[in-house]
Every structure is written in structure tokens, then in C-alpha cells.
Amino acid sequence: MSSSSGLLTEELQCSICLDVFTDPVTTPCGHNFCKTCLNKCWDNSQTCNCPYCKETFKRRPDLKINTTLREVVDHYKKKSPEKKPEVLKKPEVLCDVCEERKLKALKSCLVCQSSYCETHLERHLRVAGLKKHKLINPVRNLEDYICQKHERPLELFCRDDQTTLCLMCGITDHQNHNTVPIEEESEKKKTQLMKTQKDVQQMIQDRIKKIQDVKHSAKVRKRNTEKEKAARVELFTDLIRSIERCQTELLEMMEEQQKAAEKQEEVLIEELEQEITELKMRNTELEQLSHTEDHLHLLQIHSSLCSSRNTRNWSEISVKTDKSLETLRRALTQLQDTLQEKLTQTDLKRMQQYAVDVTLDPDTAHPYVILSVDGKQARCGDIGQKLPNNPKRFDLFTNVLGKEGFSSGRFYFEVQVKGKTKWELGMARESVNRKGSITLSPSHGYWTIWLKNGNEYKALSSPSVPLCLRVKPQRVGVFVDYEEGLVSFYDVESSSHIYSYTGQSFTGKLYPYFSPDLNDGGKNSTPLIITPVKYNK
Template sequence: MATPVDISRHLHCPICKTLLADPVSTTCGHTFCKGCLDKHISVSEPQCPLCEEPVTTKPSVNETIEALLREFHQTQLPNLDLFCGERDAIPCDVCDEHITFKAVKSCLICLLSFCDEHLKPHQSMARFKCHKLVSPVEKLDQRACNTHGRPLELYLMEALRETEQVLIAPLENGRRCLENEMDEKTQQIQKDILKYKEAIATLHHTKSEEDDILFIQVKSGLCTVNVALDAETAHPHLEVSADGKKVRDSGVSHDIPGGPQQFDLVGGVLGNPCITSGRAFWVVEVGNKVGWELGVMRDGANRKGKVSYKPSEGYWAIMLCAQNMYGAFEDPPVQLHLETKPQKLGVFVDCEEALVSFYDMKALSHIYSFTRCSFNGCAILCCAVSGLKSKHILR
């Protein structure tokens, strides 16, 4: 007797390639699933799918094959659960009516439930890959949309996506419009910020100029000191006027006894009085001379030999050399870039703030300031004259 394994190839439907369900045979002797044959005849000529012999009579149930199928199911599918009508169990829609197994999946496209055996085509055949498989569902036909004839899950998801797109589209357009508007506003804000920065810089510059003008106008009136040049401190080449307001370089050495107060190498001269506290302001007219040094000296600073005009040596001074080169005697020196050639210089000393500042009195502008000046209790005007017969005039 042939075993079930030997006859298994005769138990598959030639159309669906799975085990026969409700096997029926044509007059030519070929056997098919009843559902597969009915569908084939409904869409094509009423003839056998294999031999193409006309099907003139209704195919009859092949009871022999049906019996073999029952035996085959019992011997070859021992792991499948029979559907016994228990609660919450869903029967396979493809199994024959005599032996029905429990469904393990339902297809929302086919609207059928399948046991493990009848589920295999969905798992192995490419044309079923796009079918939606879910846990077994009862009454699948009731889950189809009456209007569209498609499973509600799929139709509703598609409908939700379409609705989502309809709702999102204006929001996306609004978002893009807002982003463009924000970009434009950001660019405008950046332009405004740049414009305001330029305006602020201009205001600061203007304010600085106004502060200089106000300072000169106020301080020159409140802090002006009557300074006279001390002839005893002047270099032998220098001539100091009788009133102590003018000094010139005569180019000739005068027979003046050299004292400890006198500059012996550098053409300098000091002024009186010595500023010991508070603030002081005075004006020195330098005219069109080609060179000069003007500043403040700490009492006791060196006046002999080659004097180094820098803060560490007790001097805070600015200078003109080579007609148009201005500088501040810092360490190292600082070059000054002046728009106009000053002819009258204002000198301001603040003992409490340790400050020495220089101003162009004609342009009413600030030239340079020394800070953290250490006067050792006394600050003295210091002038150095360069050039034959040139002179300084104190105001």
C-alpha cells in the first residue's frame, strides 16, 4: 500500500499548488479545488485548465481524493490544531468541511483566514508579499468598506494619510511662509544692528570730541596755573624772557654758572610753580617750529647728560621731530597721527588721578594721555626747544 508521502504529489491542486480543498473532478479525470476551478471557468472558456477539454457538465466531488486528504492531514500534519468550535478560535477558510484546522493568520486582502498549511503560499510566493496578514479575525467580510470594497484597516490608513496630507499641506505652506518672513526680518534686523552700531560709533566719536571741547573749555577756566619759566634750569643755549613767559634757542652758549637745577646737555627748561596736589592746566604756544618736546617732569628726575624722556625716568612728554612726526615718549615710543599741526598745546595735570593729558587748543581735541603717573609729590612743566632761534611762549 502506498504511504501518504508517496501520494502527496497527487493531493495538490494544479491551479493554486496547495493541498486540495473540496476536490472536484472533471469528465477528463483531472482534479482541482472546487473554488479554483469555479474561478477559472468564470474568467475563461469552460474547459479543463490542464488538457483544455471542454467542461460540459458540473464537476463532481471526488470522494476518493477527499478521503485521501483526510488521511493525509491526520498523518502528515500532526502539529496543526483541529478546529472544534471552541470559543475565540477562528477556522481556516480553505480547509475542507470534513477536517478544518485553526487559523493562524487572516489576510486583509483575500478576506480569508488560513491555517499553517494553507498560509504557506502567502509566505513563499511573491504575488502574496504585499498582502496584509494579521492575527486571526472573525467575520472578515464585515471588515471591508462597503463603498470601496477594501479592508477597513487598509482603507482607513490610506484615508488617514490622505486626510493628513490635506491637513498638513496648509500648515507646511504656513511654516515655509513664516520661515521666509523670519529670514527676511532677521536680515533686516542684522542690517539695522549694523546701522545702529555705526551710529553708536559716530555718537561715541562725536561725544568724545564734545567731551574734549567741554573739558578744554571748563578746565582751562578752572584749573589754569600761572607758570613762569625758571632761567636757572635752562640749558646754556636757551634764552628765557624777563617775565619767564618765553624761551628761545639762541644757538649761542651763554656764560651762566651751571647749577644742580640746570640741563647741561639737553636743551630743556622747567617751569614754576611745582604742582603738588589737585589739578593744573596751562597753555604753551609752539608755533610752526620744526621740533619740540613738551611735558611734565617729576621733581628730582635726572637733568644731567643725555636725558631719556620716558615715564620710568620721571618724564611724561610728547614731541615733534622732522617737522611732521609726532610721538609720545612711552617705552617703547608711540607714534601719534594728528590731523592738523598744533600750534598751541594745552597741558593738564591731575595729581589725584596720576594723569597727564595734552590737547590741541586750536582744534579743541585731545592728543594723548599718560596714566598711572608717579609724581613723587611734585609735577613740573618741562620744555625742550629744537631749532635755532625758535621759541616757546607760555600763556
């Protein structure tokens, strides 16, 4: 069936055969297919799942024809009739013997090099000498079936030279060659053609499946894009609210500062005016005494008038200038911190969607590292356990890897480090050295951070990078994007970014890497704990 054209073609199209539905049926998950296509798909599979969304059904559904959809399809087909492919008709071969009205030939004779209708063919079927002639289905180009050298029918095939021969060619030019009847070689070629056809059909099915996968990926991507857009709208809405709140608080603060400054200025002016009044009175007294003739009185009050009175030293008092720039700077710094926190929260929330279940691998654990029964905790003991020294096991440092390796995509996990004074976390390449001294660096296959001496954090790049953290992380999130070459670490509880390795080139599998570090006389006895991801709201 060839696909019909029109606006509704895609909606009325089976995603298996990519054609307009024939006897459409609906799966329990709500997708539609041709009944024959879906049954054939399930017959060739060990499980029954939807070819479109991949939902698996425990029991094979009893398929009923969707009558409503079939009526729509029938109506659509009537309005848009199918364009059936044109069949190339072979030119009709006529009898070479008929004189007046030429009849259609039934057979062609390679010996006589003529074609015969049913009437004129009768002698070839009756006469003994003619019965030995080579008869084939009627063809117009009889000369192509005759050896041009010996004028005999081409009845043999030379496998050495890959060419057709007559019997004389087989005796002369191809005497020692591998020759077989053309019928035998034709059957062999048919078998090869059937295999090729089967391969082509498989290629068609592979491409149909690829189209389905691409459509499914596009649908998933669109859904994820919509979710991402909604998350970004929510983020920017929060940021706008934060900016508006910051603006309001800044204006209120500036208004309060202005009122406080005005009140201070009023008090200062009042004090200055009071002192000016007192000084004017004193100046008047001094002026009067400077002209007095009462010498005794002048001597009696001289010391009191000349002594310094309790007045303020106004040279030490300054009027505070505009603080708006300083206030604005503080507000912008606070806004920047809020913005960074919101962005990190959004990133962390997105990364948590790629959470994977990580379990510690006992075959890699150093003998001093003690794992919990569920494989979710690792602590360092004081005595080494008696364990087989297999190639996967670390034998010098207190390290352990996760069981699950990852060679593509994105993944995320969280580890509780609360109460520890030393630890190491990150990712390691499967091929890393496990024996003797190791170097934690990307060039040696490790992407890690560590804590030493209770408060010294570092990223173990080349060279190492000291990390200044505002708060001590209690739970660390590790995110990896294999294709992007990214390994990021986050403080989950404060929703803050710790460090990221970017632009890395990963090869082979990556495994989660852990080290609870030495017990340190009980000071560092708390285990590292792989915790379930609690999605940030």
C-alpha cells in the first residue's frame, strides 16, 4: 500500500509500515497500528510491547478493530484515493508464423530462433526431432539467447569467467572451466537474491524502527524541553520577585537612612545655635569689661571669663555624607548571592532527575574498608580483613569503587559525609591502577575532591585546587555528563556548587569512587553513606 497524501496522513498512519491504517487496532497504552503489522511484530518478538512508546504488556492483548478509526480511514481513502504504482508491461510477443492476423506467441524456440502461437507450436510438441529444441517463454530479443560465435542456444554458465555459453563454447574455449547448466546457476542466483531481498527487508525494518526511535526521541525531547522551559520560567519569576523585593528593601533602607541623617542634622544645628547664643552673650560681657574702670571687679571675674567653658570641639565632628552607593553595593552583592543560589538550586534539581542506584563493589574494597550488608556504607577499620587479592582490589589506599559502571549519558548520586574529618569522592576510569601508590588526577583516570584535617577541601586536578567553602558539606552530590566530559560536585543541603571538571575526554566505563580514609583513632570512624536522592523542591 502506498502512502496517501493529505493533511491527515500522519495522524492516520501506522508507525510500523508507515502507511495509512488497514484494520486499525488500539493497544492498552492508546497507540494505533494496523492489525496485521502489530501481530507480525509481536509474533517475531519474545515480549509484547508497544512499538511506539515501548510499554510492555504482561499478557498479549486481545486486539479488537477500532471501528471509529476504521470509518475515518475509509472516509479519508475515498476522498484521497491511493496512487497505485504502475506495473511495467512487457511488450507482447507475436507468432512469427501467422500470416494474416498475428496471434500472441506461447513459446519461443532458441534453435529455430522463432516464436510460436499455440497452433504453430503443436509441431514442436509432436515431431520427435523438434521435441529436442530448447523452448522458453516468449521473448522478442531471441538473438540475446543465442551464441553469436556458434549460433547455438546459450545453455551453460561458466563460473570461472562468469559468462553464458553454448555447448560448443563449453567444449572448445571453456573445456577445463567450471560450467553448469544455466538453470542450475539461475536457481543459485535466486537463492542469493532471496537472501539479498531478506537483507533489504531487514534494512527496511531497521530504518522503520529508527524512524520510530527518532520520533520517540523527538517526543521525549519536546516533553523535556517543555519541563525545562517551565523550570526556567519559575526560576526567572523567582528572580524577578527577589529583585523587586531587593529594590523595595533598598529604597526603604535609603529612606530610613535619610530620615536618620536629617534628624542628626537637626540636633547638630540646634546644638550649634545654642552655643552661638551663649558665645554671643559671653562676647558682650567681654566687650563691656574691656571698657570698665572698676579694676577690682575686673580682677575678681577675669579668671572665670578667660577660662575655657564646656563647649564641644566641632572640628572633630563631621556630617556623614551619602551612603547610597555603599548600600547599593551591599544590596547588589546580596542579590548576586541570591541569583547564584537560585541557579544552583535549579541545576541541582535538574541533575537529580538522572539519579542512579549506586552500590559498593566488595571485590574492589581495600582490606581495611568495611562495607555494610546492603553495599551502601563504607568505613575504615583498624585491622585488615582476609580477602582475596584479585586484580580489581585496591591494596595500598583505603579505596572502593561502585559496582555499576557508566559509558554514556548522564547520572547522579549522593553521599553523606557528615561527621567525617577525612574523605575522598568522585569518579574513576575502569582501567585505573589499583595496586601500590596511585595519583588522584584526571591524567591518571581520577576526577575527585577530598577533605583532609577536618576543614581542608581540595579538587585533585593537576595542579590541585584549594576549595573555599562557606559551610561544611554534610551530603555531597556527584553529577556526570559523559558526552560533555563533565564531573560536578554539589553541597546538597545548601544547594551550592563545590567544583566541576569540564572539557574532559572519557573513554571506557567510569565508576563511582569512594574513600572513607583512615580511622584516625576513632576520630574518623563515621562511614560514607550512599543515600537515596531527596529531590529539592
